[in-house]
Amino acid sequence: MKNKAAKEATEDEVQEILKGFPSGKGATIPLLQKVQAENGYISAEAVREVADFLELPESEVYGIATFYSEFKLIKPGRHHIKICMGTSCYLGGGKELLDHLSRELEILPGRTTEDGEFSLETVACLGCCSKSPVMSVDGRIFGGVSLSSADNILAHLD
Amino acid sequence: MKIASDSQRFALFREEAKSAWLELIQGNRPLICTGMSTCGMSAEAANSKKAMEEELREKGIDARSMNVGCLGLCYAEPLVYIKIPGKPMICYGNITPEIAPNFINEVFATGKTSTTSATFTTYAVSAASSRSGSSSEFLRERCLGTLDLPEMEKMDSLEDPALPSIWEHPMIKPQIRIALRNCGIIDPECVEHYIARGGYTALEKALGMPPEKVIEEVKASGLRGRGGAGFPTGMKWEFCRRSPGNEKYLICNADEGDPGAFMDRSILEGDPHAVIEGMLIAAHAMGSTEGFIYCRAEYPLALKRLDIALQQARDLGLLGENILGTGMNFDVSIKDGAGAFVCGEETALMASIEGRRGMPRARPPFPANAGLWGKPTNINNVETLSNLSSIINQGGNWYSKFGIGRSRGTKTLSLAGSVRRAGLIEVPLGMTLREVIYGIGGGIPGDKACKAILTGGPSGGCLPAEFLDLPVDYESLMEKGSIMGSGSMIVVDEDTCIVDTARFFLSFTQSESCGKCTPCRIGTRQMLSALEKICQGRGETTDIARLEKLANTVRSGSLCGLGAGAPNPVLTTLKYFRREYDAHILEKRCPSMVCKDLIRYYIDEQKCHGCGLCKDSCPVGAISGEKKAAHVIDGNACIKCGACLDACPDKFKAVAKGAAQCVY
Structure with missing residues (x-):
């Protein structure tokens, strides 16, 4: 088509x-x-x-x-989550955060959930290294994210 | 009527800008500045600002609100400065949205408020004196100091004891702020502020100088490329100037791909005109008529502010044709980078602007001779460019007074990781790592030991704590196997596994390798798989020699800095932290308890109160136990995600990590 x-x-x-x-x-x-x-x-x-x-x-x-990593070949979800994988975020728990969300949403990084609600990807660095671990949801940046606060952030999206 | 010349019109604009700026920072209306760069936003600065504005409205206080960039004290974000007429400007830290309304209440004290500024002034002064001038405990705790600027009237804070100046703050005092001179002080979306603080005077001065003289001045300053390579800027310009041709391009490299570096972002978000002025000076020196700013798409705020700044510069006749009536033509367009670390390399960056895959090519020809679309091209980094106006205004010799050996001037460093005061700083080259980490950074939280310092990002190295007295300059770092790079500095403590860190860097360079050179494409993959093996406890003694051999092949057989630098983290960790590799390989043990395959999670039954939080958080149901009785983790079901450790309340600290009892 x-x-x-x-x-x-x-x-x-x-x-x-x-x-x-x-x-x-x-x-x-x-x-x-x-x-x-x-x-x-x-x-x-x-x-x-x-x-x-x-x-x-x-x-x-x-x-x-x-x-180029910016280009997405898979349709992103209604909510797009980026987990920062800069050095500071990686060492500060970014990998655990990624694994956690990947498990919770049942998708691998780079993929979109079946219902089209969420997509998850990593980003090389968002440049907020002093606030690690950092994630961005629909362009909004959150610093110092723990596993439970990440769940909380996702639960409060419209 | 005589038509004013372009330069006269601009002079008039400057005078107006100056008085507007002074009126803003010491007029008769209270001023509230919020640090609104990406780091501030990540700490919810936008919500703090909203909460403060609502509170002010409710109280009927007529105050002006202004956004500023990042002052560099990122650890204390959100930062808010308050200027009340008759009092100095005061900088406060950690003004979260929750405390913002109370903060406004405290700042404006109690009692009657007035909506008119005139009576407000009297009120503010009388309120201050009636309270013997002392702030509440709440404000004192959050006060970082008074933010006095040279153009401000000196003012006594009426406080007892007197508030310290922010410039005396331990994180700021040792700094020399040249590239960051305006960051966190002006509204980056307001060109008047930049101009009021001396912006574009260097351009006017440079335009009155022959280009050769401008190049001489930059050469005298000793300024070297701040993007990583450290090539002398003046010399680079000279090559491009001497290269034949009328069409020459100037590119500002804002593709800050190094994970852990954020100086370019901070400068673009906090003071974009400094970069544009630097580009104009460079364009004049080289005879370039067209410029590009190649900025990564992951920095939307920087892109937005750059776009605004470029339009303002065009409107003022600072870009376009016949700039300030001097006959110079120059304009700048933004190119959004599409996300590729290798595009930080000059030839790859140009390939990307030309619309191709960003793959580097062999040099010569150098960009100065045949660059973008085959024309002479000069590429400078954001920080390099933002130093230029100070160099032109105050002279190359002034700039070269700072620094050490062949590394002159200052360098911005993004200080992060395990350090009390993380943020963006600018220090004279040659300051020691100890002064940076313990002086400016305040040391390691929890009084843990500093284990290593990662400088230069994924192409840099890992220096052990025994090098804390090493000066931070291009040569000293290189001598120890690391690099300055773009200036990222990540401090790691005893809880970080060095082998895992090397593996992380390799996984980054491996995935960012463009694939052109076989040693880099295949070598990084082989190195990564060896490191993964070691982290999983499957390493063999022969892996070390194999890693070293691969590292040397990748380093010598790659065209660009990505491949040449990729082995650095491995080589430096092998050299300085060999014992950690041995622990992983020979003892199948991760001394820092990081590598998942070598650790296990367990619950200390003496400490467990049976609150059940860990049990609820476990995604695989591996935890069992009755309420108020000690819980147990089933090692076979556990996926080692760490959720239980995260969930266990700090007052119990019952979940812990220990060495796994697996033997391969």
Whole structure:
């Protein structure tokens, strides 16, 4: 099935994004970022359409989408949880936190729960090293998170 | 009517900005500043701010509210500064949302409040004197000091005993704040504040100097790349200036991928114009007309504030065409990094801006000759750039007065891990690790022993406590097998397993290896699997020699710094903490009780009160026991998640870790 939303988002914004690039090639990453901002992730269809649009082989666009950790190829949940795995957070209990949430939500990092409510991923560092362990839920950052306070945070989401 | 020139218009703007700034910080309305950078937000600063504003509204107090960046005292977030007319500005720490309303009550004392600022002033002064000027215990406990600025009138706090100045605070006193001069002081979204405090004067000065002279000044300062490589900045600029071509690019590297480093984030969130001014000075020196800021997408607040700052600079004629009427053209656009550690490497970063997979390439050609889209390109780190305006204003010789040996000036360090006062600091190069960790950082919590210091992130090394008197500078760190890197400094105590730490770093570099060079792609994987084996208690004596051999191959056979630096944590831990490896391999024991396969959880029946909290928290039902009777953990069912340890109340401390009795 054609991903109409992605196509429309691409077409509308493509001209704007292309400005300032000596060749169309430099546009791949900003384009993928736009698609992800619109759709929440980059579907196989979106990869195909971006490749068509930029007249690049699909493999090259896919190669770029998989190279960078920001790009999600799986649809994220309604609530997106990121566990910081910076050095300070790792040493301060971030790994235990990740394992705990992975067990509670019954998903591996990088995946989304079956009901589409939660997705879980790790992030290299959120830069709040003095507040370890840190997690971000839907962009909101929480510091000094214990296993029980993490449960509490998730229980109080809408 | 004579049309004012661009520079005259700007001079007028500066005068207005100055008076607005002075009016703000010592006018007749109370001012409340909240530290609103990401670290403050993680401590719920936004909620504290909301709670304070609600309380002020309820009390009918007409106060101004301002957001500031991070002052660096991250351990005491949320930070709030209060300026009441007639009194000095006072900085308070740990103002959580729960205590925020009470805090406002205490600050504004009791009694009648007034909504008009004029009567408020009289009230504030009289209230202060009627209470003999002394703050309550509540405020004293949270007070970090008075935040006096050079442009402020000197003011007595009327307190008895007098409140100390924040600049005398043990965490701040030893610092020399050049790159961080405005962080935590100004509103980063307000260009007037930056300009009022001398912002863009260095640009005006630099534009009046021949580019060669600007480069000379930077060379004289001894400034070296603060992103990690430590290459002399002035020399780098000279290469780019001399490179033929009219089109030259300038890139600000804000892809702070090093886990454990947050100085670039703090500067971008706290003082974005310092970076833009630095870029303008660099662009003038090199003859560049187009600039990019490559910033990681994990820093949304930094990206937002940069975007605002760039627009403000354009509106003021500081970016764009004919800058300040001098004929200089330069503009900057932001490139959102898509998340790849290797993109911190110059050639990989450029590949990423060009829209490709961020993979490094061999040099030469160097970026100064053939960089972005084949044009001469210069890449500087955020911190490097934010030092420039001070260097131009006060001279290269002034800057080079700080420092030691070939490491001149100051360096920001992100101090975290097992340290009492964690945060972002800026110290003259050459300060010892001991002064940083015990002086500024206040030592290790719980009076535990410092075991090691991790400097330079995953490409850096692990230095044992015996090197505490080592000066922090590029050369000294390298001599011991570590690096300065971007300046992350993580202190670890006896509860951290060194082998597990090395494994953590390797797992990071392994997953971030771009895969171009075989020794890095395969070597890091092999090293990681050897370390995993050791952590699981399956290590063999031959693994050490194998790790060393692999480390040397990866180091010498990789194109970029990621591969060349990846073995550092392994090599330094093998060198300085060989005994811990031996304990894991020969005794199947993790001395720090970290490696899961080598430990077990148990409940001390003498201490257990049978409260049942551990039993409730156990995700696998491995804990049994009647209420008010000692509980027991079934070792076979236990998955060693640590939930019981987390759940056991501190007053009992009945759950403990011990050595596992497994033998492979």
